[in-house]
């Protein structure tokens with residue numbers, strides 16, 4: 001019997017999980033991407049691209065594709081698709097698991113200012129001009145047009161279009177991982193005095209946080225959004241173990 005698994009992705013862990021599960025006998029794995037990134041890295045399993053059309057669209061897809069298990073492995077700030085996934089799974093009676101890497105915790109020497117949204121981060125920079133490193137991705141960079149007095153260094157995987165309507169912004173195109181030494185060199189080169197970051201968790205983008213600590217630079221940290229309460233694991237291996245348990249032949253017989 002083949003178990004059909006749909007993984008909502010867009011993260012490194014989703015790709016790793018898809019590869020791991022696809023190697024197992026009896027699993028048919030499809031990875032779903034939103035289609036935001038112009039040239040996503042190869043995923044190694046069958047991929048479908050683009051939105052489903054809200055909860056109803058996702059629920060219909062789950063039924064039509066005879067999905068047995070939905071895995072939400074999206075980025076922790078992709079709150080809408082996570083909410084939709086939980087609702088669609090409930091509506092269609094499909095099991096759901098989530099893979100969510102834990103957020104970073106501040107440690108001694110960190111200078112974090114916590115805010116609830118990107119718009120609040122723009123306000124938290126204050127009225128005086130500062131040299132800001134924006135490391136929040138391109139989708140919400142526009143919020144900083146509300147604070148045009150600052151000088152911005154903006155890093156993203158794909159170009160920010162349209163460019164920000166602020167007088168001083170530089171753009172860097174790069175895809176992580178970003179080692180701490182490189183991040184430190186970047187912060188020094190551009191004389192950055194504040195970083196705006198999401199609390200993404202994981203190693204790949206922690207370098208800037210560690211470098212900021214070493215240099216005594218403030219980090220305006222956007223708190224994680226509310227995410228639905230579904231069974232979850234924090235690592236690829238732990239999630240794969242949950243999948244094995246779910247499809248364990250003994251468990252399936254209800255013994």
Ligand SMILES: NC(=O)c1ccc[n+]([C@@H]2O[C@H](COP(=O)([O-])OP(=O)(O)OC[C@H]3O[C@@H](n4cnc5c(N)ncnc54)[C@H](OP(=O)(O)O)[C@@H]3O)[C@@H](O)[C@H]2O)c1
Nearest residue numbers: 009010032033034051052053054074075077078079080081
């Ligand atoms: N937000 C971030 O900081 C961030 C960072 C790194 C990677 N990502 C990845 O980028 C993608 C989009 O993030 P977002 O913040 O724009 O999400 P979002 O606001 O939660 O989702 C907006 C809409 O995009 C579609 N969508 C999102 N993820 C999808 C997926 N994996 N497969 C198919 N459709 C998807 C859905 O459209 P429909 O309602 O039409 O189904 C969803 O309603 C996600 O896959 C996420 O993992 C996000």
